[in-house]
Amino acid sequence: MNDSALSRFLARLQSSFADETFVKLTLGHPADPASPLRKLLLRPVTIRGERRCSVVGRFLTRDETKNPTFTEAFALVEARLGPEFLSAHLFTQTEDVQLELGAKNRLRVVSAVRAPAPLGHDRDRVRWVDVQSRYLKELEVTDVRGKVRERMGAKFRQIERFVDLLASAYRESGLFGSGKPLTLCDMGSGKGYLTMAAYDYFQRVEQVQIRATGVEERPDLADLCNRVAQQCGFERLQFVCSPIAEYALPPLDILVALHACNTATDDALFAGIRVGAQILLAAPCCHKEARPQLDRVQAAGPLADLLRHGLFAERQAEMATDALRALLLEREGYRVRVTEFVAAEHTAKNVMLIATKRNEPLSAGAAADLDARIAQLKSFYGIQHQRLERLLVERRELERAPAAAATVSPV
Numbered sequence: 085m086n087d088s089a090l091s092r093f094l095a096r097l098q099s100s101f102a103d104e105t106f107v108k109l110t111l112g113h114p115a116d117p118a119s120p121l122r123k124l125l126l127r128p129v130t131i132r133g134e135r136r137c138s139v140v141g142r143f144l145t146r147d148e149t150k151n152p153t154f155t156e157a158f159a160l161v162e163a164r165l166g167p168e169f170l171s172a173h174l175f176t177q178t179e180d181v182q183l184e185l186g187a188k189n190r191l192r193v194v195s196a197v198r199a200p201a202p203l204g205h206d207r208d209r210v211r212w213v214d215v216q217s218r219y220l221k222e223l224e225v226t227d228v229r230g231k232v233r234e235r236m237g238a239k240f241r242q243i244e245r246f247v248d249l250l251a252s253a254y255r256e257s258g259l260f261g262s263g264k265p266l267t268l269c270d271m272g273s274g275k276g277y278l279t280m281a282a283y284d285y286f287q288r289v290e291q292v293q294i295r296a297t298g299v300e301e302r303p304d305l306a307d308l309c310n311r312v313a314q315q316c317g318f319e320r321l322q323f324v325c326s327p328i329a330e331y332a333l334p335p336l337d338i339l340v341a342l343h344a345c346n347t348a349t350d351d352a353l354f355a356g357i358r359v360g361a362q363i364l365l366a367a368p369c370c371h372k373e374a375r376p377q378l379d380r381v382q383a384a385g386p387l388a389d390l391l392r393h394g395l396f397a398e399r400q401a402e403m404a405t406d407a408l409r410a411l412l413l414e415r416e417g418y419r420v421r422v423t424e425f426v427a428a429e430h431t432a433k434n435v436m437l438i439a440t441k442r443n444e445p446l447s448a449g450a451a452a453d454l455d456a457r458i459a460q461l462k463s464f465y466g467i468q469h470q471r472l473e474r475l476l477v478e479r480r481e482l483e484r485a486p487a488a489a490a491t492v493s494p495v
């Protein structure tokens with residue numbers, strides 16, 4: 085095989101590692117179409133002051149991150165480009181280099197002028213959530229000197245983790261770099277920690293104009309948050325007192341729903357889908373809708389042995405509901421990842437669904453496949469009803485109704 089395109093590509097990668105002009109690299113197009121590992125994403129990070137290469141393995145439904153040295157990262161690319169991945173796209177500060185391996189290996193180099201890659205991890209973490217921010221003081225996460233209060237350590241880590249996840253979803257989405265103002269809604273915003281952290285992140289770190297709304301059914305919390313937002317000069321942030329299901333959500337870019345109780349998560353996701361949000365972040369809370377349905381399932385074999393224990397049945401209800409939500413979001417044209425939000429020792433409610441809208445519409449075959457998998461999962465667990473599914477089905481029926489009416493000939 086003529087591998088000169090491959091060797092020239094690897095040489096360019098190596099020199100961008102050496103002179104620190106490396107911005108990012110994506111390996112894609114798996115040689116085995118059935119491989120669950122779809123992509124490898126590489127970018128520079130600093131960890132405890134040391135420059136490393138973050139390597140994210142993007143599997144069908146999850147990500148795996150490692151932070152090897154650049155030498156190790158290069159060896160990894162060298163070993164896997166060709167046997168495992170057939171395409172690579174390298175961004176450096178001076179050029180874009182695209183490699184396609186196949187019957188004819190192709191290398192395309194385009195000059196570019198690009199800023200150095202933002203270094204993630206430690207440095208960004210501190211920057212992304214600034215411990216000296218006024219909103220953290222007003223919400224009593226930090227004290228007057230800007231130190232995290234002892235009892236608020238877990239909350240602060242949760243805020244950091246949330247901003248990390250939000251930032252990576254944003255930076256991978258089509259919204260990043262578009263320069264257009266952003267709109268975000270946080271449904272079930274509670275005391276507004278995460279709403280304000282998101283607002284602050286976009287305004288201060290990304291320097292994009294952001295308009296954000298928190299929706300909260302408790303008037304005392306909505307009032308408190310509006311007061312703090314005003315004190316902090318967050319002019320385009322407001323909190324509205326309303327149940328999620330009754331809030332008329334305008335078209336927007338990012339929908340957040342963290343720990344909104346039970347099916348309020350479904351109401352929030354549905355609202356986000358309906359208005360075409362590009363990014364949906366949901367950390368589901370109690371799963372009361374599915375739990376009693378599992379008690380009625382006529383399970384046999386291992387599933388019966390699992391469901392006869394209340395605790396396991398509860399966990400199964402959570403997993404089945406969130407797996408169903410993930411499939412329903414995929415059916416609506418989103419790419420979905422399920423990841424841990426906060427460490428399991430703090431709370432069992434630690435799952436985050438991250439959905440980003442795909443550019444290309446779902447093919448009829450993919451939609452039919454997802455419909456079949458949704459039906460299969462429901463039938464396996466004996467789930468008769470799930471709120472997000474019902475809302476989506478009702479919407480589809482409503483959309484079809486005028487079309488059906490139009491085909492009826494007038495008498």
Ligand SMILES: C[S@@+](CC[C@H](N)C(=O)[O-])C[C@H]1O[C@@H](n2cnc3c(N)ncnc32)[C@H](O)[C@@H]1O
Nearest residue numbers: 272273274300301326327328342343344345348
């Ligand atoms: C557990 S707190 C989480 C707050 C915040 N999202 C966070 O993760 O830090 C859930 C909040 O959602 C609000 N909430 C729950 N169900 C809601 C609904 N259906 N409509 C509006 N707010 C709701 C509650 O009042 C509460 O303040």
